[in-house]
Amino acid sequence: MPDIGDIAANRLSADQYQRNFDDIEAPLDRKRALVEASRCYFCHDAPCLEACPTGIDIPGFIRKIATDNVKGSAVTILEENIMGGACARVCPTEILCEQACVRTAQEGKPVNIGALQRYATDWLLDRGIQPFQRAKSSGKTVAVVGAGPAGLACAHRLALLGHAVTVFEARPKAGGLNEHGVAAYKVPHDFAQREVGFILSLGGIELRTGQALGRDVTLAQLRRDHDAVFIGTGLGGVNALQLDNEALAGVEDAVAYIERLRQADDKSALSIGRRVVVIGGGNTAIDIAVQARRLGAEDVTIVYRRGPQNMGATGHEQDFAQTNGVRIRHWARPVRLIGDSGRLAAAEFESTAAGGPGRRFTLETDMLFKAIGQVFVAAPVSEGGQALLELQAGRIAVDAEGRTSLPDVWAGGDCVAGPDLTVSAVQDGKRAAHAIDRYLRNA
């Protein structure tokens, strides 16, 4: 075993890989779903509903599970959130609906809304039922850029309302971060693609993959050829550490690595360090750390510059990392990456704890992941280095309905301000679709 640069594939048995990247939570069977559903009080003016960014009628769908009206339950969910299946798996419910659930106040144990939502939506998806029917054609066309949660939610709602939608997606596959970013064990198997298939099966949506805005099409073309445009391109760039030596072998961008991981059919082919350091405090940091462990890394440490309560990752996510054997060190920032013949050997940190510039320490490591945030890349919506629409704090500026500074262009999801969550992206897409619909019908 080399002392530095111990980066290798195939660290585990086929069985272990299989287990590590399977569903983290087994789905509820009917019996357990009925018991869990019966815990819901069917609240009036339900706090959980208010806490759901997409406004799903939570007491309503849970009651339908309790009465074995599972199809009705699924439709109740999907009417408000067409990615109800993905959201059931990826939503940080501990800071959304389940935090607001009155049972959290009562006994610290909310109704497991996420699991119930999954039960209902899986039921429908597994049966290949198409519960929606498009309104009659409006004769209008809309271009949607980006086939992530925001773009797909917008496209689906527009198609439902009778408009013809063309989706331009830069990557070969649709799904956005559901397909390329979210941790593998949250959406295992081909769930993201099945959900995309379900959304497209409504009809009225033409998906064009391998079509990047700014490369294959321009905003001007889209505005010319369509009655309206929605932009949901997410965040294309990542923050750098701003240190020398970031190009050393073994220094990786977490988001790019996760994308490779998500696209790898055979996880054993992925090389991972024996000792891994992750810089960052958000969910991406947690995700890469846990997945590194699950790829067989022996020793994984997250280093975050502030305290646990400042982390972007929820308490639940932090606990999850720790139960997966990830160590979290707070109050330290990297100051130096130390190489050895072009390979990463160690990283030096400085304490950021109160009381001035602190003590320094070094962690020997084979691989270091940068997970310190993503940024919006304006190039595709620019011309001659000039953004064609107004930006605000580095993202696309929009009004309450998601409309940009251009009268026929809307935007939503991660590329606009707001919580960077799948469910918020879906809500942005849905809300913009209704605004576009009003605009098209009045035009």
Place this chain on the structure above:
Amino acid sequence: MADLRCTFAGIKSPNPFWLASAPPTDKEYNVVRAFKAGWGGAVWKTLGEAGPPVVNTASRYGTLEVNGQRMVGFNNIELITDRPLEVNLREIKQVKRDWPDRALIVSLMVPCVEESWKSILATVEDTACDGVELNFGCPHGMSERGMGAAVGQVPEYIEMVTRWCKQHTRMPVLVKLTPNVTNILGPARAARQGGADAVSLINTVNSIIAVDLDAMAPAPTVDGKGTHGGYCGPAVKPIALHMVAEIARDPHCAGLPISGIGGIATWRDAAEFLALGAGSVQVCTAAMHYGFKIIDDLVDGLGNWLDEKGYADLPAVVGRAVPNVTDWQYLNLNHRIVARIDQDRCIKCGLCHIACEDTSHQAVAATRIDGERHYEVIDAECVGCNLCMHACPVTGCISMVEVETGKPYLNWTQHPNNPMRQAAE
């Protein structure tokens, strides 16, 4: 520890908990296991005449499930014992010999002919059991043959058969009543008239527990068809309590011992039956659901409760609530209470509001204070119906508090709105 020993119609048992006549008491094996577990007595599964035994169906049971809680109600289409009479008698004799301190009562159901009763009583007496229970209650299968509920629904028959039995045996005779009548006092008084030493009730309630919507037949389904059965379990307790109370406060039945049956699953259920006048209690469904080991908590819980309340023994509680059972027309119409929400306990589920708003008196205001949900009772609108208190999922969050009206006791017979009122003075 309070004294739980029970003497009922002359029958002694170490505690008041008997297994009701049903599958748990169908054979020696079960009854011995029950006695080992600590049950005070057992009423042997109903015996029929000598000769070929009855035949049962498959399946036999259906259940009512409420919100994931299994067997809240239970329904069966079984008949009396399907084992030969001699086998049962031999086992009964053996069990009584091995367990002399336990109450062992034998349930009987034979055709409505004096000779039939006379002959079976003689053989049963030979087992040295403590008494017999006449099964006039079975609602299915047997009444079609002129037995069970077919007898239990006709007071004259009850009286006649009871009288025969009293004539032909020295053993205490318990008459088990069917709830499938409009007024339980008819059968109860007839039993007393016939000389019964006690009554036991209730047997099961006529029911179709569910319809299998795929088979399009009542459940439980037997080869595509179903039939009505007998309903029991926790869901029937309120029906049983009412019938027990009616008998307990009936002057014609004064002093008639009552063995309370129906939905008893916990010591608290049992205590309620005792308070309404039952001298012993019988259990079936709860044992069929959880096994005999529930006796541990029944005995222990009842003992602890008696101790806590300072009751020395069972007679101290039996019938203690009976004087407070009255008719509606004697309730005080000037008694006023209003709902009060404990804001510290409130979890903001809004159920009190929507219940009162949609279906009662619009007396719970829903507001927001600094964006926080807030629910508050409007005293002037509250009629004190208790609905919100029952809808509230948090124990102790809504209570009903008495409001001093300064008005004297006034019941319906005295009320000015009653055209038939009696003079107030």
